[in-house]
Every structure is written in C-alpha cells, then in structure tokens.
C-alpha cells in the first residue's frame with residue numbers, strides 16, 4: 350500500500366482513518382460521518398491541521414504537553430538514546446543508566462519520604478501497579494484481609510481493568526464488567542453540581558466524611574487505601590472546597606490506611622508546584638505519575654512510593670512488571686523534560702506569573718451570561734455552563750448538550766477546549782504566554798456567545 354503523508358488530502362486521510370483506525374472514547378459511526386480532524390504538526394501551544402488551520406491547544410494534548418510542542422532537545426535525547434541503547438529491560442537483576450537516573454531524580458523532586466519508583470508506560474498501568482502494590486504491602490505486613498481500595502465516583506484513574514475499576518466513571522463501568530471486586534466508591538466533592546444548600550465548607554467536610562463512613566461500613570480491618578486525584582481532572586476539573594483535604598487526611602491517619610495521590614494530571618507543574626499534593630497539602634504514601642513526566646513526548650508513567658512501602662515490597666519478590674518499565678528512551682526523554690522544567694524555572698514561573706494571569710483572565714469569563722462559576726488551580730481550570738447562575742441550575746436538555754455545543758463552537762474558532770458534561774475545561778501547556786492566554790479567553794468568549802445563540806435557538810435558555 351502507499352502510505353499517506355501529512356500533506357495528503359484531508360478527505361483521503363479521513364477515509365483511511367475511518368476504514369481501519371478505532372478511536373478511544375469515540376462513537377465510531379459519529380466520527381465516520383463527520384470525519385476526524387487530522388492534526389499534522391505543532392509548535393509551542395499551536396496545532397496545525399491538514400487544512401492548514403492554526404489551533405490554540407488549551408488542553409496541552411491530553412493534559413500532558415507541559416513544555417509545549419517542538420522542543421528539539423527532547424528529540425535529540427531520544428535519537429541519541431536509541432543509538433546507544435534503544436531497549437533493555439529492568440527485570441531479573443539488570444538495570445540501565447536512564448532508568449536509574451530518572452528514579453533518583455524523581456526521588457529528589459518528590460516530597461517527603463517518597464523515594465522509590467516503579468515504572469510503567471502510562472497512568473493506567475501505574476495505577477494497576479498501585480492496586481497490586483497496596484494489597485501486597487498489607488499481605489506482607491501480616492494483614493492480608495486489608496484488600497479494599499476506596500476511590501471516588503467521577504474520579505479517573507485509567508482505562509485498564511484495574512485502573513478503570515478504581516476510577517468512578519459510570520459509563521466505563523457499564524462496559525466490560527467493571528469494577529472488579531474489592532473496590533468501593535464515595536461521592537466527589539463537587540460543590541457546584543451537588544452541594545445543594547450547604548456552604549462549600551460544610552459540603553467539603555461532609556463529602557470527606559463519607560470516607561470515614563465507608564471505612565466503617567467495610568470494616569476498618571479490611572480497608573487498604575484511598576486513591577484520589579488532588580484536583581479531579583477528567584471528571585471536569587473539580588476543585589474541592591478547602592475543608593476537604595484536611596478532613597481526608599485526618600481520616601486516613603486515624604484509620605491507618607494508605608493514601609494514593611493520582612498525580613497523572615496534577616504532577617510536574619500543572620498546579621503551580623511540582624506536585625498537586627504540595628498545592629493541596631496532602632501527604633501521600635504513593636503518587637501515580639505519567640503525562641507531564643515526559644510532556645507526552647514518550648509514553649512513561651510510574652508509582653513513587655514511600656521508604657516504608659519500598660522496604661516492605663523489597664522484602665519479597667513482587668511478581669509484577671511491564672516489558673517497558675523504565676524504557677531507556679522514555680526515561681531519557683523524561684529526564685531531559687525534567688531538566689528543562691528545572692533549568693528554565695517553568696514551575697516557578699507558572700506559580701508566580703502565568704497561573705495568576707490565567708486565573709484573572711479565566712475568572713473574567715464568569716461575566717458571560719452562560720457561565721456560572723470558574724474554578725482554577727494553577728494551570729487547570731473549568732467553567733460551569735448554566736441557564737441560571739443564581740440557582741446553579743442544570744440545562745433542561747441531557748447533561749453535556751450545552752458542553753458539546755460549546756466545544757464545537759470552540760473547535761470552529763480554532764480553540765481546543767474540552768467539555769465534561771456542561772463544564773468547559775482548560776489545561777494549556779505551562780509555557781503559554783500572556784498574549785496567548787488573551788487569545789484563548791477571546792476565542793472562548795466568542796465561542797460562548799455563539800453557543801448561547803444556538804442554545805437559545807433550541808429553546809434551552
């Protein structure tokens with residue numbers, strides 16, 4: 350067959366894609382009818398599609414391209430590593446230089462006693478590791494009945510059987526027999542959507558106390574761990590009320606269960622610190638990492654665990670691992686990504702300059718008639734669309750209708766914003782400039798205007 354190129358006609362690219370390529374989280378027929386948008390190249394925060402449009406990527410790909418597109422250093426490191434040692438495994442008493450350096454660097458960056466890394470190629474794989482790791486940890490400690498992991502409805506931890514079960518996406522649980530046994534879910538701290546008449550502070554405490562209730566219901570001797578994202582990402586950038594995490598910490602300490610912070614989105618500068626756990630003042634026993642670890646230039650993830658957990662797990666043979674655990678090329682690229690983040694002081698710049706500016710501009714969207722609230726932490730934020738701000742009312746249509754209309758308008762205006770239900774999300778590359786933030790907000794406002802007109806025409810306002 351003749352391979353197509355980025356310069357091939359869009360219709361041909363779309364037709365070949367539709368014929369053979371199955372897309373994640375996509376209605377296949379819907380996509381075939383419409384034709385996929387073909388992204389051909391990217392630079393900084395800008396994507397180019399096969400029609401030559403320049404699109405502002407306010408999602409950093411899938412929350413991962415923290416450094417922005419087109420960093421030659423990362424490509425150079427990958428090429429060098431491929432020539433020196435393209436692959437070797439880390440099983441059976443072998444190691445290699447990129448993996449050992451990366452593990453040590455992560456131990457240096459991670460807070461507290463999180464000094465040991467088990468590598469994977471994605472966030473899903475890393476959370477599967479965590480599932481087996483915490484259960485093995487308790488078994489080795491002589492408490493094999495501690496098996497149940499508690500997580501949250503509408504949390505996202507990945508798409509594999511294990512990580513999809515840990516997550517609380519009901520649409521995912523409906524397919525393929527999830528969740529697996531030994532996982533329990535509590536409600537999310539989404540005050541806008543579910544807070545009712547409570548103040549955010551009351552609501553934050555109430556939702557945290559569900560953890561305590563769940564531990565008691567399961568039996569404290571059976572509770573192994575609680576897993577959560579410091580700030581829920583895929584669930585809609587749900588920023589918990591300030592009372593939430595302190596109460597969770599109290600409960601976790603009181604019942605002696607492990608705390609897993611899923612930092613796949615929050616890690617590596619996204620919230621204005623190296624890790625979301627620092628921003629939210631959480632002291633986890635395990636952190637899940639991926640995405641921003643390599644800015645998405647290579648698939649890599651992992652679990653960073655405490656000295657205590659490592660000591661217990663290293664006391665046995667942990668029968669777990671992936672061919673690509675600590676892949677040399679991915680590790681080398683991740684190390685280079687971390688070097689750039691550090692040397693260019695990108696996390697500090699986010700905290701002191703970029704995030705405050707984005708917050709100010711993003712929150713100005715609440716002046717739009719369609720926008721109820723804007724919540725933002727560092728470089729991840731969302732706005733809630735509503736027909737009635739005062740009542741925090743949902744739309745009369747099925748949830749997600751207004752979000753989808755708005756996302757389509759954004760797309761038409763060359764802005765990638767994602768919708769989760771009727772929340773619109775941003776999570777741009779950390780290197781976005783103030784001028785580009787202005788463009789983002791202008792395009793978002795314009796798209797909201799157009800969505801408002803469309804919703805009105807459909808009788809939904």
Ligand code: PMP
Pocket residue numbers: 411470471472473474476505506507508578582583611612613614639640650
């Ligand atoms: N955890 C979180 C918090 C995530 O946001 C994601 C991906 N969006 C994952 C885990 C899964 O990561 P991956 O898609 O790399 O498997």
